[in-house]
Amino acid sequence: MDPAPLDGNSLAGPLAGLFATDVTLVTGRCAHCGDVSVLATCVVYRHPMGAVARCRACTAVLLVVVEHPAGTRVGLPGLAWWQGPAAATTTGAVAD
């Protein structure tokens, strides 16, 4: 039985080794349906191989994280873009 899905909050650990900021606060646009949401709110399926993050609106695969001893590999097959959190909440981030 596969475990029940989690959400993007659970990606904080797997992605922590790759990005200087907490990526779960990043806003992204689904390349498939256009839904714009904070990564923390996407639907995440965790498997022993890694985590698959799907769009909360259309279930398209947004991002895949595989933690490997040689390094963490991230695929972003379904994101049109990412935008960092506002500068007021995270120093050094880009605000629009």
Add this chain to the structure above:
Amino acid sequence: MSSWHAAQVVRTEPLAASARVLTLAVPGFAGALAGQHVDVRLTAPDGYQAVRSYSLARVGRDEVVELAVDEVRGGEVSPYLVHEARPGDRMEVRGPLGGYFVWRPHDGGAVQLVAGGSGIVPLAAMARARAAAPTSDAPFRLLAAVRTPADAFFAKELDSTEGLTTTWLYSREAPPASTRPPGRLTLDDVTAHAFAPDVGARVYVCGPTGFVEAAAALLVDAGHDAARIRTERFGGA
């Protein structure tokens, strides 16, 4: 925050029929915020590893991790943590993690917590952090949906935490004195017990996916601003 810390079980306490509190000693673990989680990694003698995320039940003490784990039947990790782990057992912890589902004492303003089952754990950490912050006078309310009274984690404490008003809602079996028939969370429950929308409370909802989606939809129906509602869904196993 990205590296794995060696952790050792130092205490276990029963919490409910299928749940318990585990306290881990974790050298190097520091600075956790209420609402954050950790990843726990277990390694079997043959090298097989399993990783699960668990919310912190309490924050404020560095190098100490307090988890409240509910057993997921047939799961790979939680039955071990709930029934077998003993003081001295070793595992690994990564964290504290997550900057989205957090409450900081200087945030200020009213806070509405909405819990489904063991989703109460990170919300209890927020209520405890608020009680421990001498400067915080933010009013807190907690709507806690549980199956039966025996499933209410931290009930005595949350019923008497300063600054917090807790309402327990039972889905399967209510205490004899309860006037509300057992059932799922309804719009009437939200209207009767949650802050009114014009208070502008920050809202934190945590529980299984179905509960979180239903509760968030009811809150929006009740007039709450969707932009002020933060959610965390858990799976378990």
